[in-house]
């Protein structure tokens with residue numbers, strides 16, 4: 001089958017790879033490129049070493065399945081790339097995102113097909129019927145939104161009191177803001193890049209400059225950029241009793257130096273989160289289904305595998321927002 005192969009650091013190529021071996025196949029229509037993919041390709045990632053096929057934010061159609069499989073061929077689905085076992089002590093304690101015994105799809109989705117086990121039904125969500133294939137694109141945002149909802153579950157937002165500040169207006173920061181907008185909660189983004197800030201405002205998201213942020217103005221601050229010094233800079237600004245969420249991944253062993261007074265006297269909590277649990281994925285799916293237009297705006301381009309390198313380079317240069325890639329997409333389209 002066709003795929004976009006991550007060949008070596010900084011290099012991707014449209015080529016062939018082996019077909020899935022799992023019994024259920026999803027024909028991948030499109031996959032979103034995410035921050036982890038970018039990091040893997042340009043910086044390196046300990047779990048995703050080349051040569052390999054990346055990609056996990058995907059949707060498509062069931063195209064092969066045993067006769068007794070509950071979904072018919074042709075059914076459009078979005079698949080969770082993994083989900084928790086549901087049975088271990090961690091899962092029983094309600095912390096499924098930390099389960100060490102997760103179920104996974106077979107391989108990366110920058111490919112024509114992704115295999116899933118026969119008992120993967122909990123991780124498959126049937127999409128509402130659409131006229132145009134491209135109208136399904138918004139569901140490629142389910143997985144990143146699930147990670148964001150994992151983050152929002154760590155924050156307490158009190159109607160009429162809470163204000164959320166998101167530091168970093170990349171796709172994840174934008175998803176936080178759009179999620180809160182869909183719930184009627186006030187949220188603003190700090191984004192230093194003017195073009196990017198303008199784009200965010202065109203979607204109805206408020207933006208502020210870092211030096212405009214007043215101490216105590218926001219009771220929830222989300223760090224959605226992987227820069228440790230931002231954690232240190234924003235912690236003293238959190239309103240008393242509030243929370244600072246370390247959302248973007250910081251390397252293991254990276255040390256932070258934080259204001260102890262903020263934690264003790266101002267009762268500010270520092271929290272973190274990574275990935276999602278199945279409950280977050282379900283909520284992400286429902287949220288998108290109820291707000292397709294709001295979230296759809298974030299997808300700026302659709303490319304096929306031949307344009308894969310270009311797509312990654314564009315994102316790295318900050319020249320696109322969310323790019324979807326798929327074998328059956330026609331060339332290179334502005335979405």
Ligand SMILES: [Zn+2]
Nearest residue numbers: 034036057144
């Ligand atoms: Zn992702």
Ligand SMILES: [Zn+2]
Nearest residue numbers: 085088091099
């Ligand atoms: Zn578990």
